[in-house]
Amino acid sequence: MTLKQKIKNYLFKKIAQKKYNENIINLKISRILLIRDGGIGDAILSYPLIRELNRFYPNARIDIYASLNNHFMYKYLPEVNNVYLKYKKRNWLKSWIEIFKMRNNHYDLAIDDTVIRFHRTLHTMIINPKLILGNTGTKKRYGFDKSELSLYYKVYKTRDKKLIHMADTRLKVLKFLGINNYNTNMIFPLPKEKNIEIQNYIKKYKDYKLLGLNTDASHKDRTLNTKQIIDLCNLLKNEKIKIIPFCIPSKFEYFEKLINENSLTNVAIPFKTKSIYEAAEVLNELDLLITPDTSFVHIASGLNIPTVALFWNDPIKYILCGPKADNSVALTPKGTESNLENINLNEIQENAFKILNIKK
Structure with a gap:
C-alpha cells in the first residue's frame, strides 16, 4: 500500500x-x-x-x-x-x-x-x-x-x-x-400492459412446453460456447418441447444462422427484445429457464419460473446467487475451474426433463 x-x-x-x-x-x-x-x-x-x-x-x-x-x-x-x-x-x-x-x-x-x-x-x-x-x-x-x-x-x-x-x-x-417476520420471496414487477408482439410470438408455440435458453453472461467464462449450445439443443429435442432462446440484439443473426445450419427444428427463432423488461415478459410465459449465472436467474426467481442455473463450482456463486424459484436447481462442473467449459450437458437435460415432467 x-x-x-x-x-x-x-x-x-x-x-x-x-x-x-x-x-x-x-x-x-x-x-x-x-x-x-x-x-x-x-x-x-x-x-x-x-x-x-x-x-x-x-x-x-x-x-x-x-x-x-x-x-x-x-x-x-x-x-x-x-x-x-x-x-x-x-x-x-x-x-x-x-x-x-x-x-x-x-x-x-x-x-x-x-x-x-x-x-x-x-x-x-x-x-x-x-x-x-x-x-x-x-x-x-x-x-x-x-x-x-x-x-x-x-x-x-x-x-x-x-x-x-x-x-x-x-x-x-x-x-x-425490530422487524423479524419479513418475507424473503423474490419479486420482479412487469409493465401493467402486456406486449402484443410478445403475446403473438408465444401463441405460435402454445401446444408446447416452453423452455427458455439463455446462453450469455457478462463474462465469457460464464457463457456457453457454440458447440455446447448445439449439443444441448439436440439433447433437449422432444416433440413436447419448444426451446425459446434469449439473445442480445447483436447476436440475433448468429442464433438464426446457428438454428438453420444445424437443423435445430426444436428451437424457435429468438424474439427481438428491446429491453430487459421485454425479455422478462417472454420469460414470464415459459415453463422452464436454463441459464448461466446472470441476472436472468434473479428475474426468473422474481417471476417464480423454474430454473436450471449453471454456475462455477464455487459456493459463493451458487448459494449467494442461486435460483429461488420453486422447482429450481443450481448445477456446477465437477472441477473447480472458473468457467463452464466442463458443465455436464446430460445433467442439464435430465434436470430439465424432470422439472417439465417429460420422460426421455
Missing part, C-alpha cells in the same frame, strides 16, 4: 464518524433512502428489501441512490418514489446536484448495502440521514470495514460462516429496526 493510500485510508476512517443519540433507533421513519448502485442483478436483489420496507413503513417515501447501470430497474416498482443517479466522473457536477437534492429530502433512514467505498461514504455524510444502517463490507480495500466507522449506527455481516442467498442477506438490516 502506497503512502498516499495510507493517508487517504486514515482520513477516511477519521472523518466517517458520527455520534448518535441512544434513542435514535426509535425515531419516526417517513423518508428512506436505499443506496444501491451496481448492476442489474444488484438492483433485482434489492427488491425484497424495498417491498418489506414499504410493508412495515407504508406511509414512508422510499428513494433509491442508483447507478447508470441499474437505475432503470426501479421503473416498475410501485414502492419507489424517486431514483437519484451517480454519474460517471466526467459528469461529476450532475452527481453533486443529485447529492444535494437528496440532502434536501432530509431522510430519516439510509441503508447502504453496497461495498465500502470512500466516495460513497462521503456522499452519504453530505446527504446526512438521521440514521444510517448497512452491511460491514470487507476489509480488503482499506484494511477496515464499516463496523469501524461510527457513521453507520449498526451494520450486519456481509457474509456469515453459513452462506445464505444474497437477497436474504440484505434483508437482515430489518432486524435493526
Whole structure:
C-alpha cells in the first residue's frame, strides 16, 4: 500500500464518524433512502428489501441512490418514489446536484448495502440521514470495514460462516429496526400492459412446453460456447418441447444462422427484445429457464419460473446467487475451474426433463 493510500485510508476512517443519540433507533421513519448502485442483478436483489420496507413503513417515501447501470430497474416498482443517479466522473457536477437534492429530502433512514467505498461514504455524510444502517463490507480495500466507522449506527455481516442467498442477506438490516417476520420471496414487477408482439410470438408455440435458453453472461467464462449450445439443443429435442432462446440484439443473426445450419427444428427463432423488461415478459410465459449465472436467474426467481442455473463450482456463486424459484436447481462442473467449459450437458437435460415432467 502506497503512502498516499495510507493517508487517504486514515482520513477516511477519521472523518466517517458520527455520534448518535441512544434513542435514535426509535425515531419516526417517513423518508428512506436505499443506496444501491451496481448492476442489474444488484438492483433485482434489492427488491425484497424495498417491498418489506414499504410493508412495515407504508406511509414512508422510499428513494433509491442508483447507478447508470441499474437505475432503470426501479421503473416498475410501485414502492419507489424517486431514483437519484451517480454519474460517471466526467459528469461529476450532475452527481453533486443529485447529492444535494437528496440532502434536501432530509431522510430519516439510509441503508447502504453496497461495498465500502470512500466516495460513497462521503456522499452519504453530505446527504446526512438521521440514521444510517448497512452491511460491514470487507476489509480488503482499506484494511477496515464499516463496523469501524461510527457513521453507520449498526451494520450486519456481509457474509456469515453459513452462506445464505444474497437477497436474504440484505434483508437482515430489518432486524435493526425490530422487524423479524419479513418475507424473503423474490419479486420482479412487469409493465401493467402486456406486449402484443410478445403475446403473438408465444401463441405460435402454445401446444408446447416452453423452455427458455439463455446462453450469455457478462463474462465469457460464464457463457456457453457454440458447440455446447448445439449439443444441448439436440439433447433437449422432444416433440413436447419448444426451446425459446434469449439473445442480445447483436447476436440475433448468429442464433438464426446457428438454428438453420444445424437443423435445430426444436428451437424457435429468438424474439427481438428491446429491453430487459421485454425479455422478462417472454420469460414470464415459459415453463422452464436454463441459464448461466446472470441476472436472468434473479428475474426468473422474481417471476417464480423454474430454473436450471449453471454456475462455477464455487459456493459463493451458487448459494449467494442461486435460483429461488420453486422447482429450481443450481448445477456446477465437477472441477473447480472458473468457467463452464466442463458443465455436464446430460445433467442439464435430465434436470430439465424432470422439472417439465417429460420422460426421455
